[in-house]
Amino acid sequence: MNSLATVSAVTFGVQAFVTLFVVLDPVAAIPIFLALVSERTRKERITLAWQGATSSLLIIVIFALFGQLILSYLHINLYSLQGAGGFLLFLISMELLRGKVGSESETAGNKVNIAMVPIGTPVLAGPGGIVTTMLYVHYAHSTTAKVALALAIVMVHVVIGLILMFSTSIIDLIKESGVTLITRVAGLLVAAIAVNMIVQSIKGFFNV
Numbered sequence: 001m002n003s004l005a006t007v008s009a010v011t012f013g014v015q016a017f018v019t020l021f022v023v024l025d026p027v028a029a030i031p032i033f034l035a036l037v038s039e040r041t042r043k044e045r046i047t048l049a050w051q052g053a054t055s056s057l058l059i060i061v062i063f064a065l066f067g068q069l070i071l072s073y074l075h076i077n078l079y080s081l082q083g084a085g086g087f088l089l090f091l092i093s094m095e096l097l098r099g100k101v102g103s104e105s106e107t108a109g110n111k112v113n114i115a116m117v118p119i120g121t122p123v124l125a126g127p128g129g130i131v132t133t134m135l136y137v138h139y140a141h142s143t144t145a146k147v148a149l150a151l152a153i154v155m156v157h158v159v160i161g162l163i164l165m166f167s168t169s170i171i172d173l174i175k176e177s178g179v180t181l182i183t184r185v186a187g188l189l190v191a192a193i194a195v196n197m198i199v200q201s202i203k204g205f206f207n208v
Contacts (some may be wrong), residue, residue, distance in 0.1 A: 013148030016136050017156055023128045024056065026160040028189070030167045032123055035096055035186035036114045038171055038179040045168035048115040053161035055120025056129075060153055063130045064137050078127055079204035085122035086197030089190050092118050096187030099180065118190075124160065127197070 007015070033052065037045045063070070071077065133153070140146045171179060202208070 009142065009144035009148040012140070012145045013152045016149050016152035019132055019136075020060075020129065020152065020156045021159065023132045024124050024156065024160065026124065026163045029119065029123050030164070031182050031186040032096075032190055033119055033164055034167060034171060034179070035183040036119065037168065038183065042168065042172075045171070046165050048113075048119075049164035049168060050161045051113065051115035052119035052124065052164055053157045055116045056124035056160065057153070057157040059121050059125040060129060060133050060157075064133045064149075064153065067130060067134045067137075077204075078131055079201045081130070082127040082197050082204070083201030085126055086194045086201060089118060089122060089194035089197065093187045093191035093194055096183055096190060099183055119164075122197075123190075123193075 033049070037048050040048065071081075136149055140149045174182070
Protein backbone atom coordinates (compact mmCIF):
# COMPACT_ATOMS: atom_id res chain seq x y z
CA MET A 1 0.00 0.00 0.00
CA ASN A 2 2.98 2.32 -0.10
CA SER A 3 1.95 3.39 -3.63
CA LEU A 4 -1.15 5.03 -2.15
CA ALA A 5 0.99 7.89 -0.91
CA THR A 6 1.87 8.91 -4.48
CA VAL A 7 -1.46 8.61 -6.34
CA SER A 8 -3.91 11.44 -7.01
CA ALA A 9 -6.73 12.19 -4.58
CA VAL A 10 -9.36 10.89 -7.03
CA THR A 11 -7.49 7.61 -7.55
CA PHE A 12 -6.93 7.33 -3.80
CA GLY A 13 -10.67 7.78 -3.15
CA VAL A 14 -11.68 5.26 -5.81
CA GLN A 15 -9.22 2.69 -4.49
CA ALA A 16 -10.48 3.26 -0.95
CA PHE A 17 -14.10 2.83 -2.09
CA VAL A 18 -13.43 -0.41 -3.95
CA THR A 19 -11.26 -1.86 -1.18
CA LEU A 20 -13.73 -1.03 1.58
CA PHE A 21 -16.66 -2.37 -0.44
CA VAL A 22 -14.85 -5.67 -0.95
CA VAL A 23 -13.72 -5.91 2.69
CA LEU A 24 -17.10 -4.95 4.21
CA ASP A 25 -18.76 -7.32 1.68
CA PRO A 26 -22.46 -6.35 1.98
CA VAL A 27 -23.46 -9.07 -0.51
CA ALA A 28 -22.24 -11.77 1.88
CA ALA A 29 -24.20 -10.05 4.67
CA ILE A 30 -27.52 -10.37 2.80
CA PRO A 31 -28.50 -13.92 3.94
CA ILE A 32 -27.56 -13.07 7.52
CA PHE A 33 -29.55 -9.83 7.38
CA LEU A 34 -32.60 -11.52 5.83
CA ALA A 35 -32.55 -14.26 8.45
CA LEU A 36 -32.57 -11.67 11.22
CA VAL A 37 -35.34 -9.44 9.81
CA SER A 38 -37.64 -12.14 8.40
CA GLU A 39 -40.28 -11.65 11.11
CA ARG A 40 -40.35 -7.85 10.83
CA THR A 41 -42.71 -5.75 8.71
CA ARG A 42 -41.49 -4.38 5.36
CA LYS A 43 -41.15 -0.89 6.84
CA GLU A 44 -39.11 -2.22 9.76
CA ARG A 45 -36.85 -4.18 7.39
CA ILE A 46 -36.05 -1.06 5.38
CA THR A 47 -35.41 0.90 8.57
CA LEU A 48 -33.10 -1.82 9.88
CA ALA A 49 -31.24 -1.92 6.55
CA TRP A 50 -30.34 1.75 6.82
CA GLN A 51 -29.68 1.49 10.55
CA GLY A 52 -27.24 -1.34 9.85
CA ALA A 53 -25.41 0.73 7.24
CA THR A 54 -25.40 3.76 9.55
CA SER A 55 -24.09 1.73 12.50
CA SER A 56 -21.26 0.41 10.34
CA LEU A 57 -20.51 3.94 9.12
CA LEU A 58 -20.30 5.29 12.67
CA ILE A 59 -17.97 2.52 13.79
CA ILE A 60 -15.70 2.96 10.76
CA VAL A 61 -15.59 6.76 11.26
CA ILE A 62 -14.82 6.42 14.97
CA PHE A 63 -11.93 4.07 14.28
CA ALA A 64 -10.74 6.24 11.38
CA LEU A 65 -10.49 9.20 13.74
CA PHE A 66 -9.58 7.60 17.05
CA GLY A 67 -8.77 3.95 16.29
CA GLN A 68 -5.12 3.92 17.24
CA LEU A 69 -5.79 6.02 20.33
CA ILE A 70 -8.60 3.72 21.50
CA LEU A 71 -6.57 0.53 21.05
CA SER A 72 -3.51 2.03 22.72
CA TYR A 73 -5.49 3.39 25.68
CA LEU A 74 -7.22 0.05 26.31
CA HIS A 75 -3.96 -1.87 25.77
CA ILE A 76 -5.55 -4.21 23.25
CA ASN A 77 -4.57 -5.11 19.73
CA LEU A 78 -6.54 -5.86 16.59
CA TYR A 79 -6.13 -9.60 17.12
CA SER A 80 -8.02 -9.32 20.42
CA LEU A 81 -10.75 -7.39 18.64
CA GLN A 82 -10.88 -10.02 15.93
CA GLY A 83 -11.13 -12.87 18.43
CA ALA A 84 -13.90 -11.14 20.39
CA GLY A 85 -15.85 -10.54 17.19
CA GLY A 86 -15.41 -14.20 16.26
CA PHE A 87 -16.82 -15.44 19.57
CA LEU A 88 -19.76 -13.03 19.29
CA LEU A 89 -20.58 -14.23 15.78
CA PHE A 90 -20.29 -17.88 16.85
CA LEU A 91 -22.93 -17.36 19.55
CA ILE A 92 -25.20 -15.70 16.99
CA SER A 93 -24.66 -18.56 14.52
CA MET A 94 -25.89 -21.07 17.11
CA GLU A 95 -29.08 -19.04 17.55
CA LEU A 96 -29.58 -18.90 13.77
CA LEU A 97 -29.09 -22.64 13.39
CA ARG A 98 -31.66 -23.27 16.12
CA GLY A 99 -34.03 -20.67 14.64
CA LYS A 100 -34.21 -18.69 17.87
CA VAL A 101 -32.79 -15.32 16.85
CA GLY A 102 -35.24 -12.51 17.51
CA SER A 103 -38.10 -14.54 19.01
CA GLU A 104 -36.59 -15.22 22.43
CA SER A 105 -35.26 -11.71 23.03
CA GLU A 106 -38.56 -10.03 22.09
CA THR A 107 -40.58 -12.46 24.20
CA ALA A 108 -38.39 -11.66 27.15
CA GLY A 109 -38.93 -7.96 26.60
CA ASN A 110 -35.35 -7.28 25.51
CA LYS A 111 -35.90 -6.07 21.98
CA VAL A 112 -32.37 -6.01 20.61
CA ASN A 113 -31.62 -3.83 17.61
CA ILE A 114 -30.00 -6.37 15.28
CA ALA A 115 -29.03 -3.54 12.93
CA MET A 116 -26.30 -2.54 15.37
CA VAL A 117 -25.23 -6.01 16.51
CA PRO A 118 -24.50 -8.17 14.63
CA ILE A 119 -25.17 -6.41 11.28
CA GLY A 120 -23.45 -3.07 11.95
CA THR A 121 -20.66 -4.86 13.73
CA PRO A 122 -19.04 -7.33 13.38
CA VAL A 123 -20.71 -8.54 10.13
CA LEU A 124 -20.08 -5.28 8.25
CA ALA A 125 -17.67 -3.18 10.30
CA GLY A 126 -15.49 -6.04 11.50
CA PRO A 127 -11.76 -6.11 12.18
CA GLY A 128 -11.01 -6.24 8.44
CA GLY A 129 -12.92 -3.04 7.73
CA ILE A 130 -11.46 -1.30 10.76
CA VAL A 131 -7.87 -2.22 9.88
CA THR A 132 -8.36 -1.24 6.23
CA THR A 133 -9.78 2.13 7.21
CA MET A 134 -6.95 2.83 9.64
CA LEU A 135 -4.40 1.99 6.94
CA TYR A 136 -6.01 4.36 4.45
CA VAL A 137 -6.08 7.10 7.08
CA HIS A 138 -2.36 6.55 7.59
CA TYR A 139 -1.69 7.11 3.87
CA ALA A 140 -4.05 10.08 3.48
CA HIS A 141 -1.37 12.76 3.82
CA SER A 142 -3.00 15.66 1.96
CA THR A 143 -6.29 17.42 2.68
CA THR A 144 -7.69 16.36 -0.69
CA ALA A 145 -6.80 12.73 0.01
CA LYS A 146 -8.56 12.92 3.38
CA VAL A 147 -11.65 14.42 1.76
CA ALA A 148 -11.58 11.70 -0.91
CA LEU A 149 -11.32 9.02 1.79
CA ALA A 150 -14.22 10.53 3.74
CA LEU A 151 -16.39 10.57 0.59
CA ALA A 152 -15.39 6.97 -0.19
CA ILE A 153 -16.40 5.80 3.30
CA VAL A 154 -19.78 7.57 3.08
CA MET A 155 -20.52 6.35 -0.46
CA VAL A 156 -19.66 2.75 0.46
CA HIS A 157 -22.23 2.84 3.23
CA VAL A 158 -24.86 4.45 1.00
CA VAL A 159 -24.39 1.53 -1.40
CA ILE A 160 -24.54 -0.92 1.52
CA GLY A 161 -27.81 0.63 2.70
CA LEU A 162 -29.30 0.33 -0.79
CA ILE A 163 -28.18 -3.29 -1.16
CA LEU A 164 -29.68 -4.30 2.19
CA MET A 165 -32.87 -2.33 1.53
CA PHE A 166 -33.55 -3.92 -1.86
CA SER A 167 -32.67 -7.37 -0.51
CA THR A 168 -35.68 -7.21 1.83
CA SER A 169 -38.06 -7.71 -1.11
CA ILE A 170 -36.70 -11.25 -1.45
CA ILE A 171 -38.52 -12.29 1.73
CA ASP A 172 -41.91 -11.66 0.13
CA LEU A 173 -41.00 -14.03 -2.72
CA ILE A 174 -39.51 -16.98 -0.87
CA LYS A 175 -42.21 -17.26 1.83
CA GLU A 176 -41.79 -18.95 5.22
CA SER A 177 -40.05 -22.13 4.04
CA GLY A 178 -37.51 -20.08 2.09
CA VAL A 179 -36.85 -17.88 5.11
CA THR A 180 -36.23 -20.97 7.24
CA LEU A 181 -33.73 -22.26 4.68
CA ILE A 182 -31.95 -18.89 4.51
CA THR A 183 -31.81 -18.76 8.30
CA ARG A 184 -30.07 -22.14 8.49
CA VAL A 185 -27.66 -21.29 5.65
CA ALA A 186 -26.93 -17.94 7.30
CA GLY A 187 -26.17 -19.80 10.53
CA LEU A 188 -23.59 -21.96 8.74
CA LEU A 189 -22.05 -18.93 7.04
CA VAL A 190 -21.83 -16.99 10.29
CA ALA A 191 -20.29 -19.98 12.05
CA ALA A 192 -17.69 -20.30 9.29
CA ILE A 193 -16.89 -16.58 9.47
CA ALA A 194 -16.64 -16.81 13.26
CA VAL A 195 -14.25 -19.76 13.17
CA ASN A 196 -12.09 -18.01 10.57
CA MET A 197 -11.92 -14.85 12.69
CA ILE A 198 -10.94 -16.84 15.79
CA VAL A 199 -8.29 -18.82 13.88
CA GLN A 200 -6.81 -15.65 12.37
CA SER A 201 -6.79 -14.07 15.82
CA ILE A 202 -4.88 -17.05 17.28
CA LYS A 203 -2.41 -16.98 14.37
CA GLY A 204 -1.83 -13.29 14.96
CA PHE A 205 -1.17 -13.80 18.65
CA PHE A 206 1.37 -16.55 18.05
CA ASN A 207 2.81 -15.13 14.79
CA VAL A 208 1.96 -18.35 12.96
